[in-house]
Amino acid sequence: MPRSTSLVLVPLAAALALGGCSTTPEPPGGGVTTGPWDSSAARAAVTALPVGYLADFDDCGGLLTYYQANALELVTPYGIGGFGMGRDGSGVAVEDNSGGGDSGGEAAGGDSPVPREHSSTNVQEEGVDEADLVKTDGRIIVTTTGGRVRVVDVDTETVVSEVQMPGRRDQVSPSELLLHGSTLVVLGQEWGSAQPVDGRFLPFGAARTVVMTVDLSDPSSPRTLGSVRIEGSYRSARMVGDTVRMVMVTEPVGVEQTTPRDNSLGAESAAEEANRDLVRSTTIDDWVPHVQVLDADGGVLSTEQLLACDEISRPRDPAGLSTMSVLSFDVASGSPTPTSGSGLVASGDTVYASSDRVVVATSGWDLWRWVGPAVDAIWPTEPVNRTDLHTFDISDPGATTYVASGSVEGHLLSQWALDEQDGVLRVATTTDPPGASQQSESALVMLREEDDELVETGRVDGLGVTEQIRAVRYLSPDLAAVVTFRQTDPLYLVDTSDPAAPVVAGELKIPGYSAYLHPVGEGWLLGVGQDADESTGQTKGLQASLFDIRDLRAPRQTAVLTWPNGYSPVENDHRAFTSWPATGQVFLPLTVWSDVTWDGIDPAESGAFGGVVALDVGDGTLRESGRVPTGPKEQPDWTEGPMRTMVIGEDLWTLGWQGLSRFDLATLEGGWVVDLP
Structure with missing residues (x-):
């Protein structure tokens, strides 16, 4: 024009x-x-x-x-x-x-x-x-x-x-x-x-x-x-x-x-x-x-x-x-x-x-x-x-x-x-x-x-x-999903088929909130965000939720996974999210913090973790299929997750600030392979 x-x-x-x-x-x-x-x-x-x-x-x-x-x-x-x-x-x-x-x-x-x-x-x-x-x-x-x-x-x-x-x-x-x-x-x-x-x-x-x-x-x-x-x-x-x-x-x-x-x-x-x-x-x-x-x-x-x-x-x-x-x-x-x-x-x-x-x-x-x-x-x-x-x-x-x-x-x-x-x-x-x-x-x-x-x-x-908006996903020209949060997470499904009269078709309230929404099949929606205390709204750690939205009037949360004290860059940057439909896998970079003093303590025992968590996602199913640390072997106390994940052939690659790691998709066996100082 x-x-x-x-x-x-x-x-x-x-x-x-x-x-x-x-x-x-x-x-x-x-x-x-x-x-x-x-x-x-x-x-x-x-x-x-x-x-x-x-x-x-x-x-x-x-x-x-x-x-x-x-x-x-x-x-x-x-x-x-x-x-x-x-x-x-x-x-x-x-x-x-x-x-x-x-x-x-x-x-x-x-x-x-x-x-x-x-x-x-x-x-x-x-x-x-x-x-x-x-x-x-x-x-x-x-x-x-x-x-x-x-x-x-x-x-x-x-x-x-x-x-x-x-x-x-x-x-x-x-x-x-x-x-x-x-x-x-x-x-x-x-x-x-x-x-x-x-x-x-x-x-x-x-x-x-x-x-x-x-x-x-x-x-x-x-x-x-x-x-x-x-x-x-x-x-x-x-x-x-x-x-x-x-x-x-x-x-x-x-x-x-x-x-x-x-x-x-x-x-x-x-x-x-x-x-x-x-x-x-x-x-x-x-x-x-x-x-x-x-x-x-x-x-x-x-x-x-x-x-x-x-x-x-x-x-x-x-x-x-x-x-x-x-x-x-x-x-x-x-x-x-x-x-x-x-x-x-x-x-x-x-x-x-x-x-x-x-x-x-x-x-x-x-x-x-x-x-x-x-x-x-x-x-x-x-x-x-x-x-x-x-x-x-x-x-x-x-x-x-x-x-x-x-x-x-x-x-x-x-x-x-x-x-x-x-x-x-x-x-x-x-x-x-x-x-x-x-x-x-x-x-x-x-x-x-x-x-x-x-x-x-x-x-x-x-x-x-x-509340404040925490996530939006336009699922089709006729449907929008909006998440707001203060103490609980209302997921709104908005019918936008008539530009002159959009209307809320359905609503669901659950503890926590989703910061990123991703369609994972016809009528199914994956949310990645934070678990939270239902009474105070205090966040408690990374959360992944699977929503059944086949009936817009009655959306349901059918599965939920949490990682206490966890965070993923997916919450703020959608480019950190990887879905691989060929195997039904989703990969989330994950950092878990620990309040334990590290002096003389094995990081694994402190609960701290930096790596990737793999999820198997299907119609109505959501489960953790594995997690692997992605830091260099020479730095066992490395506890920061990667910035990006990629699937190439039969392997999962991860990119951190200082290098690349490589893992077998099926077994998640592998580790650090390239220094990028």
């Missing part, structure tokens, strides 16, 4: 153009400056749109005016927001990387043996791969642990190569991977800290994302295909077919501010006026992100604006100074240089993707920095109890189009709170009470894309009064 060109937006666009257009041609890179300051254009730039959520910028002048006018609302004698430092208090921006399917295509390995059947990253949507810290094609395992990209040969259990990231030594580090046939995509971060002169400072920290593509046709000799460096931090990456979609958030890159020379009122007034002048003198290059194309050694081949100014829009309500970008590139081309993109002057921290939509949610915590009276604009006294949602059309592999925006009351648990089908969004939210005498509650809200706005069509309120 193209951007709206509705006539109701023309007055705003005209006002912005009056204040921002330059009479001289734009220099390369979009280095546009404003002419004389136009206060009417500035007022328009900080005013909510009367109709709709979306406005385009016809040129860089209008976009620059929008950035400047909103920044002036935040200026104090001590800089934008009044802190005199970066958002995290250190002058460096905080990275927020959030995070399936078989990689497909030609497998890496050249003349190596035929790849074994293998598991893949556990993902939210079938056919939409998610970046992760480990990938396999059945012949090799690629990891990013220890800040290094290592390629491990499955047959020989050895590291056969290491992929070197381009960039400045000791400043770039890999974080996540995608694997498409023999092409590896590495996503990393690069740090830097500029130091302006003349008593000035940068109110926003520096963040860089480095993306490289690597040919692993010969795993022992990786070959760099292409690399780019992008201003900003990436929130998440998805891959659909040959196309990678990245969501980036970039703080203003070149805006400078100053502080008073002393504690006098006159010095404060002078500093505030100086800061306003610094904002008014900025160019478009000080606000928008840029991309550098790198050679194989990290040398810069070109630098240009990441998005054209007419590819960046504003939402209905001004939402800060960050620029959110949804970028695309074709893995099959071998180059990670973005081929299409769409931007929004807003932030975002939660990313959901289907095969034809990317939805980016801006949390109340992030909005909290940007709304409220000018003095309190970065950190208002009251939290913002809403979430903004922005949808992007990715149905065309060669295009990325901003479609619509809207808001829901409350906050989201994670990407699992979102779902999209045929232009209809389902959103599960929890609303915190504004006052101590009021109660939290949750809702499931249905929204539909209508022109450039997400319009509510129906909702279910009153879910888990006094």
